[in-house]
Amino acid sequence: MPRITINKDKCKGCLLCVGVCPQGLIVADKELNARGAKPAKFKLDGKCLGCCLCAMICPDCCIEVYK
Amino acid sequence: MTGNEAIAEGAIQAGCTFYAGYPITPQNELTAYMANHMQKSGGVFIQAEAELAAINMVFGAAAAGARAMTSSSSPGISLKQEGISYIAGAELPAVIANVMRGGPGLGNIAPAQSDYFQATRSGGHGDYHCLVLAPASVQESYDLTCLAFTLADKYRSPAIILSDGLLGQMMEPLLVRKEGKIELPAKPWALTGCTGRQANVVKSFYLKEGDLEKLNLKLQKKYKEIQQKEQRWEEFFLTDAKVALVAYGTMARIARSAVKVLREKGKKVGLLRPLTLWPFPKKAFTMPKKKYLVIEMSYGQMLEDVQLALCGKAGVEFLGRSGGGIPSEQEIIVKVNKIYHGKNI
Amino acid sequence: MEKIYSHPRSLRDLSTHYCPGCGHGLAHRLIAEVVDELGIRERVIAIAPVGCAVIAYDYWDFDCSEAAHGRALAVATGIKRVRPQNIVFTYQGDGDLAAIGTTETIHAANRGENVTVFFINNAVYGMTGGQMAPTTLLNQKTSTTPEGRNAQFQGYPLKISEMLALLPGVKYVERVALDSPQDIIKAKKAIKKALVNQMEGVGFSLVEMLSPCPTYWGLSPKASLDWIKNTMVKEFPLGVIK
Numbered sequence: 001m002p003r004i005t006i007n008k009d010k011c012k013g014c015l016l017c018v019g020v021c022p023q024g025l026i027v028a029d030k031e032l033n034a035r036g037a038k039p040a041k042f043k044l045d046g047k048c049l050g051c052c053l054c055a056m057i058c059p060d061c062c063i064e065v066y067k
Numbered sequence: 068m069t070g071n072e073a074i075a076e077g078a079i080q081a082g083c084t085f086y087a088g089y090p091i092t093p094q095n096e097l098t099a100y101m102a103n104h105m106q107k108s109g110g111v112f113i114q115a116e117a118e119l120a121a122i123n124m125v126f127g128a129a130a131a132g133a134r135a136m137t138s139s140s141s142p143g144i145s146l147k148q149e150g151i152s153y154i155a156g157a158e159l160p161a162v163i164a165n166v167m168r169g170g171p172g173l174g175n176i177a178p179a180q181s182d183y184f185q186a187t188r189s190g191g192h193g194d195y196h197c198l199v200l201a202p203a204s205v206q207e208s209y210d211l212t213c214l215a216f217t218l219a220d221k222y223r224s225p226a227i228i229l230s231d232g233l234l235g236q237m238m239e240p241l242l243v244r245k246e247g248k249i250e251l252p253a254k255p256w257a258l259t260g261c262t263g264r265q266a267n268v269v270k271s272f273y274l275k276e277g278d279l280e281k282l283n284l285k286l287q288k289k290y291k292e293i294q295q296k297e298q299r300w301e302e303f304f305l306t307d308a309k310v311a312l313v314a315y316g317t318m319a320r321i322a323r324s325a326v327k328v329l330r331e332k333g334k335k336v337g338l339l340r341p342l343t344l345w346p347f348p349k350k351a352f353t354m355p356k357k358k359y360l361v362i363e364m365s366y367g368q369m370l371e372d373v374q375l376a377l378c379g380k381a382g383v384e385f386l387g388r389s390g391g392g393i394p395s396e397q398e399i400i401v402k403v404n405k406i407y408h409g410k411n412i
Numbered sequence: 413m414e415k416i417y418s419h420p421r422s423l424r425d426l427s428t429h430y431c432p433g434c435g436h437g438l439a440h441r442l443i444a445e446v447v448d449e450l451g452i453r454e455r456v457i458a459i460a461p462v463g464c465a466v467i468a469y470d471y472w473d474f475d476c477s478e479a480a481h482g483r484a485l486a487v488a489t490g491i492k493r494v495r496p497q498n499i500v501f502t503y504q505g506d507g508d509l510a511a512i513g514t515t516e517t518i519h520a521a522n523r524g525e526n527v528t529v530f531f532i533n534n535a536v537y538g539m540t541g542g543q544m545a546p547t548t549l550l551n552q553k554t555s556t557t558p559e560g561r562n563a564q565f566q567g568y569p570l571k572i573s574e575m576l577a578l579l580p581g582v583k584y585v586e587r588v589a590l591d592s593p594q595d596i597i598k599a600k601k602a603i604k605k606a607l608v609n610q611m612e613g614v615g616f617s618l619v620e621m622l623s624p625c626p627t628y629w630g631l632s633p634k635a636s637l638d639w640i641k642n643t644m645v646k647e648f649p650l651g652v653i654k
């Protein structure tokens with residue numbers, strides 16, 4: 001089942017990935033990361049298609065996609 | 068061959084493979100010579116859209132490991148100052164020829180020496196120096212250009228050939244040394260594509276705290292070494308001289324003939340001719356003469372270096388004209404006689 | 413389970429200094445991806461501008477220089493002419509390329525230098541605090557056009573890419589946008605074409621990327637992308653210009 005990993009502390013919380021995920025599987029984490037930003041968080045329960053749109057829009061290469 | 072062309076031939080002989088220039092009198096023969104010969108010797112010639120672009124092209128070619136050069140005359144050299152500062156900051160070897168003309172502003176195309184400060188005090192921003200070499204003949208224009216490339220590579224620093232309109236246009240015989248292919252020093256730091264090594268970066272930007280200071284200390288160490296090792300000057304009838312003339316480039320030629328005339332009249336006069344204007348030949352002033360007469364086609368720029376070198380240990384007089392005016396032999400003789408018959412000689 | 417999308421080899425795995433949602437990060441990554449795919453990491457020489465991307469050489473893992481503000485294309489000319497076997501590209505902002513560096517840009521293009529130009533158009537000067545750039549839109553507020561750019565005093569957004577396309581020395585000009593995954597895919601194609609052009613000696617190639625600058629547009633990263641899609645592309649239409 002495809003999934004993604006998000007580098008929690010490298011993420012700057014721009015949340016562009018949230019808007020592009022066709023399955024709405026990414027949300028803003030409530031906890032702050034090391035940078036003091038609210039990083040993106042991947043909801044494991046949904047059906048990730050491995051489409052990589054989130055990884056493409058991420059300006060900081062925080063997302064890796066597994067399929 | 069003209070002085071300008073001799074500079075160009077010297078550069079090609081020294082293995083220069085990139086030249087970017089822009090039209091400006093009185094150095095056009097240099098650019099034209101490069102246009103004719105650079106390609107034939109396997110190098111690159113570009114007429115840039117401005118002197119400012121030309122110096123930045125030289126930055127690029129030097130960053131890529133080539134021996135690179137540009138040339139211009141006073142106003143054009145002012146346009147290049149920012150680029151020269153970047154070349155010094157990025158520790159790149161490059162040669163810049165300035166065939167000086169009357170200033171300030173558009174000035175005119177007559178010869179002058181009023182860019183001395185700009186050349187020796189680093190005309191751009193930041194604490195840096197360029198090596199400054201001052202030819203006084205067509206042969207020297209050739210020889211010192213070859214030397215400039217050697218020193219520029221040795222110290223990874225910009226080097227300036229400080230000629231002037233008269234020297235540039237003058238024709239004299241030239242002994243060209245055909246030593247065959249010059250063996251160029253290795254440049255591991257150059258941008259050549261990071262095959263088999265870490266990526267190289269050529270830059271002068273140091274944002275992290277302390278890094279820029281580290282670079283500056285490195286540059287200062289280099290400049291001290293240059294000052295110790297690379298001072299060059301020539302002496303003419305100086306050993307027993309009571310009045311020493313100090314002049315460089317075209318001015319030295321006129322001063323030399325004045326010395327001959329004065330010597331014939333039994334006057335103990337000599338000439339001290341700096342070849343390197345930076346590092347200024349302070350060593351030549353360690354056993355000071357009685358009196359010095361500095362002669363320049365400016366209103367007293369090298370004068371200050373002579374005064375600094377002497378620190379008051381000897382009297383220093385000055386004779387200078389600029390804006391195209393050139394102190395004549397006769398004026399020098401009159402001035403020397405006045406000094407000679409001064410009180411304490 | 414195999415990793416199908418990850419961090420390009422030519423991009424160092426560092427956290428960049430760019431603001432959240434800044435387009436530079438995207439452009440850096442796309443260029444690094446294409447350099448990897450073309451296998452030219454060891455032949456590339458990049459020239460970073462003066463601007464937000466001045467320390468691009470910290471992020472790219474290949475040979476890089478840094479030019480005085482506006483002079484990148486003169487430096488590129490010097491490098492490419494003495495090392496034609498290398499792949500030379502400049503990475504410049506709108507101020508660097510179309511304000512202070514206009515002369516160097518037009519003449520390098522007119523000489524048809526066989527180099528590639530990546531032109532990041534974010535309509536402001538980012539590094540120095542969001543001043544007006546040549547490409548600032550009319551009525552767009554910046555720190556030097558507090559009431560919005562007014563044509564009467566500050567003239568019009570400069571279409572440098574269209575201008576350059578007129579020059580015979582220029583072989584390929586395309587404007588893309590970093591405002592959505594779909595457009596990013598197109599941008600990557602354009603980057604690849606521009607670099608392949610150079611590899612094949614086609615000549616001067618330029619890719620203009622409309623890039624978000626949330627901080628100085630005063631918008632959220634998401635809203636910045638929308639601003640590009642809805643407003644900026646009207647002034648700077650996307651597509652192949654030449």
